[in-house]
Amino acid sequence: MRFAYVNGRFCRHGDAAIHVEDRGFQFADAVYEVWSVRNGQLMDADGHFGRLARSLGELRIPEPRCRPALEHIIRELLRRNRVRDGLVYLQVSRGQARRDHAFPKKPITPTIVLTCKRLDFAAADARAATGIAVITVPDERWARCDIKTVNLLPNVLAKQMAVEAGAVEAWQVDADGFITEGSSTNAWIVTKAGTLLTRQADHGILHGITRARIIECAQRLGLDVVERAFTPEDALDAREAFLTSATSFVTPVVSIDNNVIANGEPGSLTSALREAYLGEA
Incomplete structure (x- = not known):
């Protein structure tokens, strides 16, 4: 019961x-x-x-x-x-x-x-082992996404579009062409130079608690973290991509809109961050 x-x-x-x-x-x-x-x-x-x-x-x-x-x-x-x-x-x-x-x-x-x-955290581990697919959709939410309200209809529609496309998540793109975040996750990429990028914590995204912890983990690992917006094109050109949330932790993204990221496998920095985060939990 x-x-x-x-x-x-x-x-x-x-x-x-x-x-x-x-x-x-x-x-x-x-x-x-x-x-x-x-x-x-x-x-x-x-x-x-x-x-x-x-x-x-x-x-x-x-x-x-x-x-x-x-x-x-x-x-x-x-x-x-x-x-x-x-x-x-x-x-x-x-x-x-x-x-x-x-x-x-x-x-x-x-x-x-x-x-x-x-x-079933074993299922989350399995997704992390293989990586997931995401799609991009227009960001149609209100202007105060930093407040964790139950006003989630645009997120629901975005997630459903991802499901219907055979993906796990939808990364939302604002009117200026920059990725804000996923329908229920924060979005990250690793540049070819090894820099971690995630959008700055402004009104356009939810200030993810896991996101903040991953920044701390990355800094302890000696990784370079920059908080700024990036485009879908930046993501497609990235060395690695991943998402974070309270239930997905750190999950590799291996394709965006059916385009393979790098070699199509979870990246080494993503895996190291997941291990570091869960090791501290």
């Missing part, structure tokens, strides 16, 4: 519910956060809790629980669901109020929902 946590109580997953006028449901007026869980421990916990606080602050949603309380809830949720390797999903909306675009005039209580599930 699976369990969820909704507004102060644990319940059967199938019975979990929010009000029909919850602003997260009606306006996507909500934020979310995701932690990977390995051996029963949250990965990169500080970064994810920090980003959650930032996202809530940007939308002016009060924090529904302090961090120690959230950590207690998460531990209990993992215990009830017997999850040692998987992920935890947290969503906080502004709360329930009569439908109106403007914020409610009177203070309301935020809605908080947590779920968790097991993940």
Whole structure:
């Protein structure tokens, strides 16, 4: 039996519910956060809790629980669901109020929902061993992608386009012709000179917690990291390409829009970064 946590109580997953006028449901007026869980421990916990606080602050949603309380809830949720390797999903909306675009005039209580599930990390390891394909699509999202909101319809459509094309991910391209990020991942390339490139952490991308950790790992390995935008053409000319996220960690990209990158196999720097990241987890 699976369990969820909704507004102060644990319940059967199938019975979990929010009000029909919850602003997260009606306006996507909500934020979310995701932690990977390995051996029963949250990965990169500080970064994810920090980003959650930032996202809530940007939308002016009060924090529904302090961090120690959230950590207690998460531990209990993992215990009830017997999850040692998987992920935890947290969503906080502004709360329930009569439908109106403007914020409610009177203070309301935020809605908080947590779920968790097991993940097969062996499958992720298998993808990393062979590399994956991505496609490029126009970036049609709003202008504040740095806030981790549940406003994900463009991401959903991009991911579906990737699936239908036989790829794993879609890298989004902005109006100036630069890759921003994937539908649920950050994008990276390694130039022929061995420099790691990933887009700067501006409003155009989600400030990935795994992304930040990989920058730290790369610097400890003595690698040159530059945060700047790059084009699909740059990616096609790259020595290596890869993506990062809380659940894919570091995954090599071996083709883009059916064009093979380098020799079509996972690169040595990508593999070293994955090993270093997971070794520190």
